[in-house]
Amino acid sequence: MSSYRITLLAGDGIGPEITAVAQKLLEAVAQKHRFGISFDPQPMGGAAIDVCGEPLPASTLEACRSSDAVLLAAIGGPQYDSQPRQKRPESGLLALRAGMELFANLRPVKIVPALIGASTLREEVISGVDLMVVRELTGGIYFGQPKGRVKTDSGEERGFNTMTYSSSEIDRIARVAFDLAVGRQGRLCSVDKANVLDVSQLWRERVDAMAGDYPAVEVSHLYVDNAAMQLVRNPRQFDVLLTGNLFGDILSDEAAMLTGSIGMLPSASLGSDGPGLFEPVHGSAPDIAGQDKANPLAMVLSAAMMLRVGLGQDAAAASLETAVEQVLASGLRTGDLMAEGCTPVGCGAMGEALLAALN
Numbered sequence: 485m486s487s488y489r490i491t492l493l494a495g496d497g498i499g500p501e502i503t504a505v506a507q508k509l510l511e512a513v514a515q516k517h518r519f520g521i522s523f524d525p526q527p528m529g530g531a532a533i534d535v536c537g538e539p540l541p542a543s544t545l546e547a548c549r550s551s552d553a554v555l556l557a558a559i560g561g562p563q564y565d566s567q568p569r570q571k572r573p574e575s576g577l578l579a580l581r582a583g584m585e586l587f588a589n590l591r592p593v594k595i596v597p598a599l600i601g602a603s604t605l606r607e608e609v610i611s612g613v614d615l616m617v618v619r620e621l622t623g624g625i626y627f628g629q630p631k632g633r634v635k636t637d638s639g640e641e642r643g644f645n646t647m648t649y650s651s652s653e654i655d656r657i658a659r660v661a662f663d664l665a666v667g668r669q670g671r672l673c674s675v676d677k678a679n680v681l682d683v684s685q686l687w688r689e690r691v692d693a694m695a696g697d698y699p700a701v702e703v704s705h706l707y708v709d710n711a712a713m714q715l716v717r718n719p720r721q722f723d724v725l726l727t728g729n730l731f732g733d734i735l736s737d738e739a740a741m742l743t744g745s746i747g748m749l750p751s752a753s754l755g756s757d758g759p760g761l762f763e764p765v766h767g768s769a770p771d772i773a774g775q776d777k778a779n780p781l782a783m784v785l786s787a788a789m790m791l792r793v794g795l796g797q798d799a800a801a802a803s804l805e806t807a808v809e810q811v812l813a814s815g816l817r818t819g820d821l822m823a824e825g826c827t828p829v830g831c832g833a834m835g836e837a838l839l840a841a842l843n
């Protein structure tokens with residue numbers, strides 16, 4: 485029997501409430517699908533600053549690195565905003581991504597039929613959307629050298645950054661996207677700006693070269709401006725969208741808003757080997773923390789993503805996703821998703837309903 489050790493980072497704000505729901509569901513789904521699962525809770529973010537004076541204690545990073553997968557709820561809160569940058573919860577998250585060498589960020593966007601009215605787009609445009617944005621996370625213009633600000637001879641100030649990718653950086657992120665496409669609908673669209681940027685020309689060549697290794701995957705390319713337009717015009721055309729750091733930052737937020745509800749969106753960050761980090765896209769929601777108002781579904785869907793992408797437990801992941809769909813179809817809603825004719829529930833009651841649906 486397989487058995488997994490999960491590092492659990494509940495973090496701040498609504499983190500502990502949604503983590504409790506996810507943990508109970510993971511225990512139940514492990515029993516149902518006959519694998520072992522154990523949890524190692526570690527301090528992270530503001531919660532770690534409170535007990536150890538730093539947002540990512542070395543012991544937390546070590547526990548993350550040596551586990552099978554890491555499940556993080558959310559970090560941050562207004563009480564830490566006045567701290568120096570290295571003592572802020574967000575610095576802990578950046579250090580965690582760097583310390584685990586996570587270069588690939590995956591954001592699935594799937595329309596849940598019961599929530600179709602929550603989107604700002606028309607039903608016929610978004611119904612059936614099921615896509616995955618694969619964004620390179622540790623390279624490109626956010627990290628490229630040289631960068632900075634200089635005074636020119638004429639006394640003007642000039643700011644500059646460098647968009648740079650090496651062939652190996654492109655290959656490792658492209659491979660993640662190709663592998664995902666194989667397990668999905670077999671279509672990969674790579675997004676670049678190859679009509680203007682040299683770095684994008686190299687990107688496109690490397691993706692085309694790798695296509696030979698994946699005859700079952702249909703590869704296409706779009707310029708980023710067209711991709712942004714196509715995402716709202718006809719999002720159903722996409723299966724896996726592969727792109728660099730800057731374009732992916734923008735396109736993943738645009739794609740996320742197709743669903744219309746931040747409390748529903750999971751994400752994963754992966755490295756070459758070693759455990760992945762799975763977390764909801766939303767933050768710690770300090771405005772509703774400790775009031776049993778949080779929507780735990782993005783956290784539960786992150787746990788499902790951990791099962792599928794991180795641990796290869798596809799059937800268990802599908803069980804969790806089906807439970808989410810069933811509970812929403814039955815009309816239960818946390819405050820953020822509330823609509824006419826639905827039944828309002830708190831975070832804990834939503835968790836209980838999910839457990840009942842699972843069993």
Ligand code: NAD
Pocket residue numbers: 498557558559560561562574577746747763764765766767768769770771772777778779780782820
């Ligand atoms: P947020 O996502 O925490 O909240 C934005 C709004 O959405 C709030 O009104 C909140 O109540 C609501 N919301 C978010 N998640 C919800 C959920 N699961 N259920 C119901 N409602 C939900 O973003 P913010 O307010 O900009 O940031 C709050 C804190 O979270 C900040 O300290 C920020 O730095 C941090 N943050 C952390 C992460 C992370 O941990 N990855 C991501 C984003 C923001």
